[in-house]
Amino acid sequence: MGNISNEERELREIENLEREDVEKAGVDVEDASGVAPWRQQITVRGVITSIFIGLIYSVIVMKLNLTTGLVPNLNVSIALLGFVFIKLWTKILEKANIVSTPFTRQENTIIQTCAVACYSASYGGGFGSYLLGLNRKTYERVGGTSTPGNTSDTKEPGIGWMTGFLFVTYFVGLTTLIPFRKMMIIDAKLPYPTGNATGVLINGFHTPKGNVMAKKQVKGFMRFFSFSLLWSFFQWFYTGGDHCGFAQFPTFGLKPWRNTFYFDFSMTYVGTGMICSHLVNLSLLFGAVVSWGIMWPLIRVLKGNWFPESLPESSMKSLNGYKIFISIALILGDGLYNFIKVIYFSALNFQACVKKGNHITASVTYDNQDQNQNQTPDDLTRNDFFIKESVPTWLACAGYVVLTVISINVIPLIFPQVKWYFVVVAYLLAPILGFCNAYGTGLTDMNMAYNYGKVALFILAALGGKSDGVVAGLVACGIIKSLASTSSDLMQDMKTGHLTLTSPRSMLVAQAIGTGIGCVVAPLVFFIFYHSFDVGNPDGEYKAPYVIIYRNMAILGVEGFSALPNHCLKFCYGFFAFAVLVNLLRDWNPKNIGKWVPLPMAMAVPFVVGAYFAVDMCVGSLVVFVWSKMKCKEAALMVPAVASGLICGDGIWVLPSAVLAWFKVRPPICMSFVANK
Template identity: 40%
Template sequence: MEPVNDFQEGISTEHAFEAEPVPSLSETITPRSMVVSFILSVTLSIVAMKVTLSSGFIPSFSIPAGLLGFCVSRASIRILDYFAVAQLPFTRQENTIIQTCVVACTSITFTGGFGTYILAMGKKAAVGDVNAQNNVEEPSFARMITFLFLISFAGMFIIMPFRKVMIIRHRLTFPSGTATAHLINSFHTPQGVKQARKQVTLLFKSFGGTIAWSLFQWFFASGPGCGFKFFPTFGLEAYKHGFFFDFTMANVGIGMMCPYMIVFSVFIGTIISCGVIWPYIESKEGIWYPSNLGPNSLNGIRGYKVFIGLSMIMADCLFVFLCIMVRTTCAMIKRRRQAMQGGGGNAQPFQGIDIADQPVKSFDDRRRAQVFLRDEIPDSVTIGCYVLLSIISIAAIPHLYPQMRYSHVALIYLAAPVFAFCNAYGFGVTDMNLASTYCKIAMFAFGSWVGIKSGGVVAALVAGGITMSILGNAADVAQDLKTGYLTLTSPRAVFISEAIGTALGCVVNPTVFWVFYRVYKMGSGDMGDMPYAKLYRGFAMLSVGDGEQGLPRHSMLLFKVFFVLALALSVFREVASRKEWRIRRYIPSTIGMAITFFMPPRVPVGMCIGSLVAYLWEKMDAGRGRMLSPALASGLICGDGVGSILLSMLTLMGARAPICIKFLSRGDNVKLDAFLATLHDMR
């Protein structure tokens, strides 16, 4: 009999499920799991699209997907039991498949570039910089779907040959994937069922309440500037500078889910940027830049916003990238030395292994490794599929975006496997997916290569999009394989679920985006301020060497100054963390501060309110606060996203709100009353 407690891992997880047989592939990927996955994928994709278009922050949907998958499946079982329909038991493996499929679909909201490079190619993001036709590409529904199908599957195939190296040989942690696996395992115990029921009850209450609140607000927003979202929460003077709460529940939910330090950093960045820097630069209008420019002109105030924020993000990304590379290299060297000391001196670091190559001591490790190595997908198949996808993409992408040449696409696919492994390995060590950082590197490389006259802005964005999709999806697949490893889910089942979710995402996400985009084009929708689209456009402009042409005075000087300041802050924060100084808890995140240069203050205000609610809840009742606040936040985010779709559908159908509420100062109200009295007298 194996010991229940393991000295390395504590209490054994697999002993609790020892009596349950591992389900087969057909018992894991079931019609029930596919139906539930489809429903949740569509719902959460709507939510993710709304969030990425409005604020740019995309919270992880792994835990909500696992929780909702569990509860929706259990509800369907009860319904079928009521009608006496025979069915398979709901297992943690099926729960993992649902979670994998849903996350694969929703992640395309980010890697597909709907809030970043797709919008950055359009005319709205290009206002004030380069208006040449070859540097502007408006979104096209058919082209988006085709492009996504070309680029979204490559990362899945290229990471599969490295799965045993990362998960069994090097035993990478993948913290988020491990946390999701523990959550799913806990759901399928008696105590976990009770906890999940409480979480889902609160989630659906907040979900329904948020939808009702969105519809209620619509009745009072019949025109521009109407509605509760323009309520001057902190007074009219603060409202003029953008500091007010717009009652967007998604921002509140994001604030509840984000770490306190991130929200604190966003708050500090908002105070510095919108409270200090922008008022000072605006006072220089007519001196540093022409006074007749609009707020979106890169030659005016927007030029300062883009390049100051861009410099801080570049500094932080550069520092994080170097840190990840150093940590990854050290971790690989350390594990290699341990393997050699343990008698594996002749083993190559990346060769295929079987269960005999890597003996494991605990009962959990042995059982998990056995399942993980049982249902393999041959490396020759995955590599062959990657090569085939590469050839198709090399031939097709230049026809979708003529700014890209065949050689450009070929070079990306040739280099992608190396960077995909590096990114996935770093993701497993640090839980930081640097796909967007590699994306920016690709943008600089290909933008400068193509040049502005040949459409380098669009080429940079397309190259960055391909890179981000391949590397981001590869890291996500590696994390999902870790989740499957810890829940005894076959890697073949995980891979198939990932493929289904990716294919679904390539259709669902463009459709959802197109609904938002059509409403926006009609002039009635709210596409948000597109903070990340403007950021990516700025990166592309800088990459083609057009950075200083026509920019306002001192903008590049400020770029260099803030780059140095941000780099110094990143280094100081890292040193403080390593030395465990007390001040480390109060050093803001550079990236959190930088993103506020691209977003209006009302977004951080909503996030701060959400973070404050979560903090006070945990102070009053720590146990319930930690357990239920993620469910409440998920309900707020989901409800706001679904509510936005409902309002968009009302707009498409030609419905108009019957009432307009506006908030005026006392003086403006007196003038309005006098004007209305004049109209009454004229009658």
């Protein structure tokens, strides 16, 4: 027994506590009588912690947004960090003989809600898609004529107008679905998998078992956070030129390296791959092989036949055009299929709930199997508390009307190309689209806000015409996407609050605080990247792939198929059909075939970005697979903490590296690789 390691001893302690929990499983533990009033659930230390975590994750998410456009679900790691920071806070005060108020799961939930709302603006605010797609560089990269003084199709990034646009679009989404929260959470019993998992996790933290688990996770997080930060610092010294450093290491040889197949030693992508499912990571790799391994080398050979030799590869009438429009076809095929599927099954499920009241439990999947479950005393306690702490409907309606009037007046001032009646139509549709998105997210955990935004993009781009269509389409996409996404995020958090007996009133206030901070922080973080790095450059580190994709979607809405390069339309038809067919195949046999069918939305990203980050993320999946085979219980406990540490360490390095770049401090060494002649 004396040879047992500390890790094994800690795992055995957790197992013993789990046995105690199982023995007590028949005892109902929920008691709303001891829950603090909603105003006391929002604490000063909780808000400070939320802001700190929100700032850190805003930088991390912005980096992911401007490199690959893929951002994993970070709710679990934020709930963990919130628990860790407050525990450290109380321990420091305890050593100083200062009595602090007990840390409750309600406060933990408020911290998680506020921090997630803060960083959401960095991801969903359009900095890597529709807003950045308005700038002059993107306009020229997609083939626009650089005529001095021609600004009708462009709008340069600015902290002022970006902050104002976020405020008038994001806050409206907080008010749209408040009247429907009881129907979605209690009556329809929508599972909201992310919100449910976060609620269960927070409940687990505030038990003896959860406390022991959290300590072990903190050790893992800090260990890999330090490693990732030091590794990023070490790599910086070797990046003193173009295509230099470990990020350009020709892992599989120089020829695959030229086609972007290499491991770039990015701890951010490895950590992201550990969080994302194996299906997402393998879909990325499959898309990379199809595009950079097969299609682009073959199309490049046809230069001079399919497109003029004089055109650079970055031209939209050259190879880059095939990359962009084929990826758009995959995205649209996948988005349209899932859009129709979610609407159809949501309508069926909603109709069943209306007919049978509380007797039908919403299905988590699309197999339409009802899961009739009896209400436990715990469920009844949570439901009663959730209803008692309701937000007045009149307040939500009044807030929606006031914010809508403000938006109708402000948005046309920011974007003269967007007529006021376009905004009116968008805000009339917003509650319907927000409800559909939140209901579909509750069933499937798929936030379809961008697909709703794409519908608005094509419609208003066509209505706006050649003069105003591109800007109008991109802005309309942003309005609808922001409203639908915020509504869905609020319902996810309401599900978490329902499980942790957190007042919906305090949740709404926390969401509003986080959203307000995020609307200010996100543009500032974006400008750190924008002025320190070459954001949007297809050959640089911060490619922002969705920027060109969204700009070309708007152009496609205005000009039609004439915007496509030669023979590209045939490829688009083929990949659009492929996206629909693989989705049908997955839904036809989800258990046996579906888990191996690639995801078209994930496949589309490496078509534009390259294969290197897909290799990194597959390495993350490989680490999880090997770890799970060797030590299953330890892996299940530690993977989220280790992945978060890798992501945070590499993400934090962005700030000092941006400061060094701002002051023109260059790395001293360039490590590059050339063929032996």
